[in-house]
Each structure stands twice: as C-alpha cells, then as structure tokens.
Amino acid sequence: MMKWSNLKYLILRRFVQLSLLFLYFAGNYWGWTVLQGDLSSSVLFGSVPLSDPFAVLQILATGAMLGTNVLIGAVIIVLFYGIIGGRAFCSWVCPVNMVTDLAAWLRRKLYIDKIERKIWVTRNLRYYMVVLALIVSAISGLAAFEIVSPITILNRGVIFGFGAGSGLLVAIFLFDLFVLKNGWCGHICPLGGVHSIIGKRSLIRVKHNSDNCTLCMKCKEVCPEVQVLGMIGKRSEFVSRQECTNCGRCVDVCDDDALDFHIRNLIASKESK
Amino acid sequence: MSNEAKKPRISERRRFFTDLAHHAGLGVMGALLWAGYAQKAKSSPLTLRPPAALEEEEFLKTCIKCGLCAEACVNRPQNIDKETGRPRPGTLKMAKAQDDVTIGTPFFIPTEVPCYMCDDIPCVPVCPTGSLDIKKVTNPETGEMDIRMMDMGLAVVDQNSCIAFWGIQCDACYRACPLMDEAIKLEYDRNSRTGKHAFLKPVVDMNACTGCGLCEKACVTEKPAIFVLPRKIALGKPGAHYVKGWDKKDQQRVSERVNTDVTTHDERSKENPMDYLNKGLEF
Numbered sequence: 136m137m138k139w140s141n142l143k144y145l146i147l148r149r150f151v152q153l154s155l156l157f158l159y160f161a162g163n164y165w166g167w168t169v170l171q172g173d174l175s176s177s178v179l180f181g182s183v184p185l186s187d188p189f190a191v192l193q194i195l196a197t198g199a200m201l202g203t204n205v206l207i208g209a210v211i212i213v214l215f216y217g218i219i220g221g222r223a224f225c226s227w228v229c230p231v232n233m234v235t236d237l238a239a240w241l242r243r244k245l246y247i248d249k250i251e252r253k254i255w256v257t258r259n260l261r262y263y264m265v266v267l268a269l270i271v272s273a274i275s276g277l278a279a280f281e282i283v284s285p286i287t288i289l290n291r292g293v294i295f296g297f298g299a300g301s302g303l304l305v306a307i308f309l310f311d312l313f314v315l316k317n318g319w320c321g322h323i324c325p326l327g328g329v330h331s332i333i334g335k336r337s338l339i340r341v342k343h344n345s346d347n348c349t350l351c352m353k354c355k356e357v358c359p360e361v362q363v364l365g366m367i368g369k370r371s372e373f374v375s376r377q378e379c380t381n382c383g384r385c386v387d388v389c390d391d392d393a394l395d396f397h398i399r400n401l402i403a404s405k406e407s408k
Numbered sequence: 409m410s411n412e413a414k415k416p417r418i419s420e421r422r423r424f425f426t427d428l429a430h431h432a433g434l435g436v437m438g439a440l441l442w443a444g445y446a447q448k449a450k451s452s453p454l455t456l457r458p459p460a461a462l463e464e465e466e467f468l469k470t471c472i473k474c475g476l477c478a479e480a481c482v483n484r485p486q487n488i489d490k491e492t493g494r495p496r497p498g499t500l501k502m503a504k505a506q507d508d509v510t511i512g513t514p515f516f517i518p519t520e521v522p523c524y525m526c527d528d529i530p531c532v533p534v535c536p537t538g539s540l541d542i543k544k545v546t547n548p549e550t551g552e553m554d555i556r557m558m559d560m561g562l563a564v565v566d567q568n569s570c571i572a573f574w575g576i577q578c579d580a581c582y583r584a585c586p587l588m589d590e591a592i593k594l595e596y597d598r599n600s601r602t603g604k605h606a607f608l609k610p611v612v613d614m615n616a617c618t619g620c621g622l623c624e625k626a627c628v629t630e631k632p633a634i635f636v637l638p639r640k641i642a643l644g645k646p647g648a649h650y651v652k653g654w655d656k657k658d659q660q661r662v663s664e665r666v667n668t669d670v671t672t673h674d675e676r677s678k679e680n681p682m683d684y685l686n687k688g689l690e691f
Binding site for chain 1: 431435438439442443445446447449450465466468469470472473474475476478479482483495501502504505506507510511512534535536537538
C-alpha cells in the first residue's frame with residue numbers, strides 16, 4: 136500500500152536527526168571529535184564552532200559579554216540556514232520534531248483531527264514567545280528559553296542521561312495529541328520562530344506545479360505548517376512563506392509530481408511579482 | 409432590528425484598545441510566570457562550579473549549557489580506566505531537572521566524584537562563551553595555566569564530628585589533598601581531656617584551598633566532617649572598620665582607607681554638645 140518513494144524525505148530526515156544525536160552521544164561517550172557539545176553550542180571536527188543563534192541572543196539580552204567562539208558559531212549557523220536550508224533545523228535536526236511528528240501521526244490515525252473540539256491559537260504566538268523570551272532573559276539574568284526548552288532537555292538527555300525534565304517531553308506529546316494540532320512546533324516554540332525568520336530568504340524551497348495537481352489534498356493533510364500551502368491547486372509557485380520547515384512531507388505524499396524541491400532564484404521571483 | 413439595538417456598538421477605537429490591552433495583558437502574565445520560574449531556577453547557592461567559573465550571577469548569564477566542559481572532563485586521557493579501557497565517571501555533571509541546580513549547567517558533587525585538578529585543566533579552554541574564564545586560572549607571571557589558581561569553593565571542617573578533634577589519629581583529608589601541607593595543615597595540640605595524648609587537627613588554609621573536594625571524598629566519617637562549600641557561603645565578612653592589631657599590613661589598609669562615613673550637620677550641630685549640661689541648652 137505504502138510506496139517507498141512516499142517515505143523518501145521522511146526516512147532521510149530521521150536518518151539525519153538520529154545520526155546527529157548519535158554523533159553528539161559519541162562525542163561524550165567515546166570522546167569522538169566529529170561533533171561535540173550539544174545543539175546549544177557544538178564543535179564540529181574538533182575545530183568549527185556552531186552555536187544556537189537564539190541562545191546567543193538570549194545571553195546577550197541578559198547583558199553579558201560573550202566569547203568570540205560562540206559568536207562565530209552563531210554566525211555560521213545563521214549563514215547556513217539563511218542562505219541554504221531555510222527553516223530546515225526544525226524538521227531535519229531538532230529531536231523534538233520526532234516527538235511532535237509522532238503525535239501528529241497518531242492524531243491522523245486515531246481520527247482525533249476529525250473528532251476533537253477545535254481550539255484556535257494564532258501561529259504567530261511563536262514570534263511573541265521570541266520577544267517574551269528576550270524580555271524575561273533581560274529581567275531574570277538567565278537565558279529564559281534555555282531553562283524550559285524541551286529541545287535541549289531531549290538533546291542533553293541523549294548525551295548526558297535523561298532526568299526529570301523528560302516529563303516536559305511527555306507533556307508536549309500529549310499537548311500536540313489532545314490539545315492542539317502541531318501545537319508545539321507549529322505555534323509555540325520560539326526557536327522555530329527564530330529559524331523561520333533566519334530562513335526567510337533561503338535558496339532551497341518546495342515548488343508547486345498546479346498543472347499536475349489533482350487536488351487530492353494529501354499534502355495539506357500531512358503539512359505541519361498548513362498555512363504555507365495556500366497555492367495548492369491554484370498557482371504554480373514556490374512555497375515562499377518563512378514557516379515552511381522544508382521537511383518535504385508534501386513532496387513525499389504527492390503522487391502527481393506536483394511538488395518538489397527546487398533552488399529558488401530570488402532575483403527572478405522578485406521580477407515576477 | 410430590535411436585536412441589533414440591544415447590542416452595544418463596538419467602535420474601531422474600542423476594538424483597537426481592547427486588543428492592545430488583551431495582548432499586553434497576556435504578555436505581562438506570561439512574563440511574570442516565566443520570570444518567576446527563572447528567578448527560582450537561578451537560586452542554587454550551594455552549587456560547586458567547574459574551576460575558573462565566573463562569579464555565579466555572571467556564570468548563569470553566560471553559560472550556554474553545551475556540556476563541552478563535562479565532555480572534556482570525562483574524556484581526558486588520565487580518566488581512562490586501564491583495566492576496562494573506558495573512562496571513569498567524570499567530575500562535572502550537567503544538571504537535570506531534579507538536581508537542585510539551574511538545569512543544564514555544569515556542577516560537581518565531591519562525595520560522588522571530586523575534581524582531580526588536572527595540570528592541563530581540560531574543562532576550561534573548551535568553553536565557547538567564556539563563562540569558564542581561562543584568565544582566572546592563568547598565572548600572570550608564567551602565562552601558563554596553574555592549578556593553584558583554581559577556585560571552586562573552600563573546604564570547611566566540622567570540629568564536632570571530625571574524629572581528629574576527638575583525639576583519634578586520622579589524617580585522611582590531609583593526605584588526600586593535592587596541595588598537601590599547603591591547603592590542609594596538621595596542627596599539633598595537647599589533648600587536655602586525657603592529659604597524656606596529642607591532637608593532630610586538620611586546619612584548612614583558605615588562601616591555598618581550591619575546593620576540589622578530594623578531602624571530602626576521603627573523609628572517613630559517616631557523613632564527611634570536612635566538606636566543600638562555595639566561598640560565598642563558607643566565608644563571613646568582618647567589614648572594613650575592624651583592624652587586626654599588631655599587623656602592619658592591616659594597619660596600612662586603615663591609613664589608606666578613604667572615609668566614606670556620613671556625618672549629619674543640622675541646626676543642632678552649631679552648638680557645642682557640652683553646653684547641653686553647662687548652659688542648660690535645649691535641643
């Protein structure tokens with residue numbers, strides 16, 4: 136029933152996510168120097184620093200001075216996602232994506248989507264959360280999101296051992312399953328908000344070809360940020376909204392060759408508008 | 409028509425201000441809850457940090473919780489068990505939610521694994537943010553890292569439960585100290601209780617002790633009678649106005665002291681206080 140080609144990007148993404156977690160784990164457990172540290176700040180091949188730009192921003196908001204390594208690391212990450220990857224961090228790197236994807240998959244399989252009372256929450260909440268996190272960091276003198284972030288809790292859990300913080304992951308899973316569809320990653324997570332802003336102008340994007348589209352709406356069913364697929368069946372164009380995580384699920388499930396990854400020509404797209 | 413007449417008319421202006429109040433209210437609510445939790449999460453005054461950590465307040469601001477220090481600690485070559493080829497547990501742990509320490513920050517518990525004060529201090533140079541500041545352990549004269557400049561805390565002896573103060577000969581902490589006879593010295597004293605024995609009392613030199621915790625780990629009593637506390641907790645502060653007599657350096661300090669005492673001058677100051685008695689002045 137299920138074709139392998141319908142799982143291509145999903146499998147690739149899980150492979151990347153799990154490989155990164157494994158490399159982080161190995162960096163601590165066996166002392167491998169491929170990838171050390173964690174998603175907040177790492178060292179690649181024992182020399183290249185990589186840092187979470189949002190964590191750096193929060194630390195700066197506390198009014199603290201920072202070492203150059205962590206700043207260089209943040210710049211590298213911003214450039215990589217800003218030019219190439221878009222919001223790919225959320226779907227290709229972040230380990231919480233696996234938790235919330237599981238919840239979203241279960242929602243579909245158990246028809247919770249069809250039965251539940253709908254709660255409407257603005258998807259812009261994440262941007263308010265970014266601002267709030269920076270304000271709270273400035274007030275409290277502690278990077279505010281970093282003390283509650285399920286991302287770093289899961290990431291550190293894999294590397295250094297799980298603790299009581301794992302409860303937060305269960306809570307997010309249940310929240311996504313029973314309270315709000317795509318609740319955490321699609322509405323609340325401020326790191327997703329920051330990566331949306333960073334990846335706004337990235338080159339790699341999904342492109343829709345409406346000539347091939349049969350309006351089966353499978354893409355809209357699986358898309359975690361369904362508002363970005365407004366053009367389906369209407370216009371042939373790039374999925375250009377910044378909240379698209381480049382997860383490629385829509386490309387996977389499309390049986391009509393109407394969606395695929397392309398490199399966006401920013402200059403041309405501006406002229407056409 | 410009648411139904412519509414009953415509804416209060418909502419003007420654009422009212423809608424705008426209500427929306428504004430709505431967003432501001434939710435924002436303030438969120439900020440208060442969040443900041444309240446952050447304030448609670450910050451408070452862990454008994455935490456022992458890695459060597460060269462900035463002062464706690466600054467450390468909490470700058471630590472990005474990457475764990476590179478803990479990884480450098482556990483994977484240092486000296487820590488590999490020769491029999492199994494696997495590293496022994498590292499000193500530095502990354503705080504979990506159940507630890508009484510800000511989540512994700514590095515700390516250590518001497519009774520579990522103390523700090524072995526490696527000569528190359530591997531945990532410090534790997535810090536990307538500078539919350540472990542290499543300057544704090546760099547000797548300004550040689551320009552090299554110096555374990556004597558480490559400062560994680562201060563060992564404190566509980567003289568009631570330390571059996572050396574009972575007259576039992578025990579020098580476990582003295583011998584475990586990496587700075588033997590510097591950070592912990594043995595003070596010989598006469599045991600006046602028995603009248604025929606000696607005391608060998610361990611005494612910590614607060615200037616030499618780095619707070620590595622090897623003494624606490626080595627202590628033989630059921631609950632260690634010597635233990636490491638952050639300096640801020642372990643030390644009192646006499647204030648600038650007490651002078652150590654017959655001490656040239658401290659007397660020097662007083663003569664150099666800038667007087668910041670506040671003197672109040674008011675109407676009453678014009679009169680000599682003696683005149684209160686001599687002339688029966690009323691104040």
